[in-house]
Amino acid sequence: MITGALLAAGVFLTVAAVLLDVRQDAWDRVRDASANLTLAVERDLSSEIRAIDLTLRAVAGLMARTGFEHSSADLREALVLERLSSSRYLDAVVILDEHGDAMFDTRQHILPTTVNFSEQDVFAAHRDRPDVGLFISAPYPSRLVDRLWTIGVSRRLSYPNGNFAGVVLAAVQVQDLQAAFEGMRLGSRGTMTLIREDGVVLARNPADARLLGRDLGSAGPVRQMQLARSGQFLAVAAIDGVERFYTYRHLDGAPLIFNVALAVSDIYDSWWRKAALISGLTGILVIAMLTMVIRLHRELARRKDAELATRRSETSFRLLAENSSDMVSHIDLVGRRLYVSPAAAEIFARPLEELMGRAALDDVAPEDRTFVQNSFRRLWRGERTITFEARILRPDGEQVWIEASARPLLNDATGKPEGYVTVARDVTDRKLAEARLTALARTDALTDLANRRVFDEALDREWHRARRNEAPLSLLLIDADRFKLFNDSYGHLAGDACLQRLADAAAEIGRRPADVVARYGGEEFAILLPKTGAADAGLLAEGLRAHIETLALPHEANPPAGVVTVSIGVATACPWPAPDCTPVALVAAADASLYRAKQSGRNRVVAAPDTVPMGSVR
Template sequence: MVEVLAGAAIMNRFAPALARLTGSVAPAVRLARRRPVFLGLLLSASVLVVMVAALLDARRDAWARASDASANLARALERDLSSEVRSIDLALQAVADTMAYADGERISPEFRRLLIMQQVGATRYLDAVLLLDDDGEVAFDSRQDAPAIPADLTDRDYFAAHRDRADLGLFVSKPFRSRRAGGQWTIGFSRRLSRPDGSFAGIVLGVIRLTRLQATFEDMQLGPRGSMTLLRDDGLVLARTPFDERNLGRDLSHAPAFRRAQQAGVQQFVAISIVDGVERFYTQRHFEGVPLFINVALAVHDVYSAWRRKAAVIGGVTLLLVGAMAVLLIRLHRELGRRQVLEQAARSSETAFRLLTENSGDGVCRLDAGGRRLYTSPASEAIFGRPAEELVGRHLLDDVSPEDVSVVRDAIARLREGETTTRIEYRIVLPDLEQVWVETSLRAILNPVTGRAEGIIAVKRDVTERKALEGRLAALARTDGLTGLSNRRAFDEALALEWSRARRESTPVSLLLLDVDRFKLFNDTYGHPAGDACLRAVAGAVAAAVHRPADLVARYGGEEIVVLLPNTSAAGAEMLAEQVRAAVEAVGLKHTANLPLGVVTVSVGAATALPAADPDLFAEALVAAADAALYSAKHSGRNRVAVAASVPPPAALPPVPAEEEVRLAAVAAYEGPWFAGRGKEELDRVTRLAAALLGTPIAAISLVGEDWQEFVSRVGLEQAGTPKDISFCGHLVASDEEILVVPNAALDPRFSANPLVASTPGIRFYAGAPLVCPLTGQRLGSLCIIDQVPRPALNPSQRALLADLAALAVDALAHRRAPIAALV
């Protein structure tokens, strides 16, 4: 009792000092707890400021996006419509040229209709072409259903404009209701027709229905109050969306928007529409070379409508989040002390780390900075096939496959040099020597003082099944689904690789290209399922005949199979080609249409190249040579092997025509000094018509002599002629084809090695009709059209048109024929 009283006395003595100490510490603790609250409030205010700034920036972005979208739409529409108007103008000019050529009834009415219908079909909006004489009467209407009743059109602005001015060029009319098309709203494009003395002979008129143009406008998404208007330079409205018939032909030259549009350099502006009073953002574009312009107008209200909805949502959500943050800050203030203690305990406790790792399906290891394991989780045992205790102390590289050691070593080095995380995939070797793939995420444990890595956390998982699946998918991507052979993509990659290796090591590379004989007849006879089975059988026979691991058998396309033979001589390639051919024949698959054997056979083309011998030689030349050899094998009787003599193959020479001396004598009648300048204008007109009507950049009229082909008229060509032995026209002259069409010369064995094809830019498309001498019946040359890109083959109508134009060229050449006395 005495001791208790003594202790109480001591406490009473120090009580004032303890109270002062407690009073001085408590405010510091309260300040430490309030500081996060103040910071939180400051953060909330900052969030609000950032939110307002972001919304204002989004408002500016909405206007910028609308400006860009409007500019892009106006540019696209201007280019499309400007191109279409130029196409209409070109069509009208072509019709005018045709009418000038038709003067004197040199062209029949039927052929004239064909030429004009070609022009109508070449444009997207053009509805019809009419010819009006100088009295305003309709002399021709391309519409089949046009009424036959006469119609006086002298009151139309498109007629009066050309009647009063000879230099007007293309004229765009105001919208009008057509008297010959059921009162439909129509816009006219017209050009003047003149007589040889320059007097007014009428007009050629192209009309488009306004509904077509209106449909294009209405497809554009301009918002609920947007508009789009097509105007003449004088402010006359030609078309507008939203559509209102009262606005067609309306004069807007006094409108503020039109005056702004006419100011130099102004393409975008804001103005109030005089039509409906809506404030809009206008983007206007003037048509190139045509007195038209278009404006795209977005309502200012529509531009910001999406932004207003977004601002309302974002602002409301942000205010709710800031309010929730304030509530959480108050709760944080109450719990801060306890949470700080708990967090410090968690950081200093190894128990939490072990709890996480021991309940994870991934293997977790802790390593020192050198890569030696300090701890491994139980899940690591299933990955490494070793007890966790045995793994502790082993270096990370001890279990890595030798092929992947550099991958792991480099990852550890990167962590030492400053990287904090990295992810790698590599193989590990199990105790039974089996290898499995693992994916490992490595994270550096940094020293808080030095900032250097003092340890590594490695998280591993077994990805062997995923890697196997990726390998199977990669194999499927390189395999033909029907035959099981490698596909075209795998062949192209292998050819490029082997070509580079052969050039590097100065070794030959060979190629076999084989094609199933008369495969189309097989499909027609037995059906396509049997055809697929036939291809699988042929593929199996070819693959069985090729034994070297480096050789590649692939499906090249259709019924063609290719065999790539690295480091193989020409003799070896020919021997293997014969073995492949015999192996397919030995299958004995019935093919009654493949006479005389009655079984499935193949034709094989073989080619060998030495890439190191010619730095300019490319792998495509080897394929072309094999393809030319295959072509030779098929045309020599099939079921045989043909070997290319060279790579690339030589250009095929034109065959010598029958009765060549007679033909050359007929050509000589059109050559010589006596015809200089005679009929040239008519020939040039036919050549221009051929290029325009058949849509090619190049057209020519040729005379094929003994050694030289002369272009007596040409469009789009600089050279006056070519040697006969490389001319396409030489092939046509020596054949009996009515029309020679080569859709892609690079893929045609007759022309693939032709210098005119191999040059840059080379010929790809050719179509020609022969010029037949009316006196001797001999082929003098051709009227041909040419393009430098592949094109589809001509349809029957185009073939007939080319033949008719060739007949016109022969008629024009009659003016160049020498008198009989000149040839004696």
């Protein structure tokens, strides 16, 4: 009896320990899977929000420079539509004037009726607070597109004096966000939710229109998520009273929180079924006093199941890695690749066999190697995740931009990294788009000349250089004669074509690397000529004036020439004798000369009588 009791007690304790271990394993797997899923979705959403914000900034900058109200509808549509492809969630860009009226929508050439947004938070937030920055609205039924639920992402528009000029609004359809969440296996009562940091629900899986826009800011789970940038915790949902395991992350660069919430009952559902089965068998074993052989058989069966689960887990990982467009790599501590997924062959333009065992830094462009190496050193010093962008060098010499994130593989005993896992994707197209937007921000859209902002920067730079080198600096201000009458007579399209011809002629004058030819405003151009004295500047100005007259562009409202002509004001500065003098003096002198040229009959060059400040040109 004593032996039987001890045997029964041993069987009972062994089975209890196994069940607790399996229960903990189930919990650990769910915790890690939830963290990885949340990280992946958060990075995707953060990237898309950054792309949308970049579009809003570009459109706002474009309006600040050129003023949309002065551009044709076709030109406005082309300038905005070329940015819509930057995000798969960006449905449209809408521009609201200072009263909240929609004056432009990329989904239609001309708005059929006036739609006013003045009462919506997406407009009122910017109108009432100049410092809002990027604002994300609560979901609302769109009045422009079939009452579809829409989220507005917006930025403020300002007049040059800083006053409120309206809002540029990116429309994101809720159904597109929810479609991205579909297909995720979350159990019968699991959820994925995107909320604002104040608790307003923006999107949810499973979808429930009744919850869109609902404020959960006072609910316990939301208050918990507001305490840190990321984390995991157990809580009872305020919506349906279900206890769930929450994994959340705040989006980078946006006031949003994404969370995955798995019902505790779903997490342990399989475990309860196994526990019931094993407990029943254990009861039979205890009652029947089975031999140690049966105990051993159960233990072996348990181990076999555990090994099978491990193999299945590894198989699932490889299946995901080998069918993903992102490249997954396992790198050892000296930087050699121990594993790369098939996507690496396309990114690096090398066979997988060549990449295996190869040092990862060998494929990084020389100018980025130190940066990448220092990034991985941060993992060794204790950081758990790094994200960086770098250029890689293909065998044919082509450089490709990648965006990568890396995590350390830690030794359980020492806590030190034993290697690294990286996930990378090709972002070359995005980098090229960013470069194009940067160039557009510094170029006049009509003439392809430098814009006023670039001219002001160059004037300040060359003024200080002229002072250091004691060299003269000349400025030509060119204005088309009677250009308003030209537009009235021939139309604005002809006026644009005329300005392009004048810009080409001006560009021929400023051909040296340091010369700057810019559209100064309207029909006025500026040419900045470093290391050019007054005499040479006057000759260049007269040559430009004569060349434009010989173009013989008809302008009957410009007597006596009857063709397009220009008036040019010339000024030369010697900055070094007067340290207190500023570039404004040079612009003022050239502008005064231009005024005299206009007053004295047009179609002529007038130079300032003296250099600015007074002094000899060396």
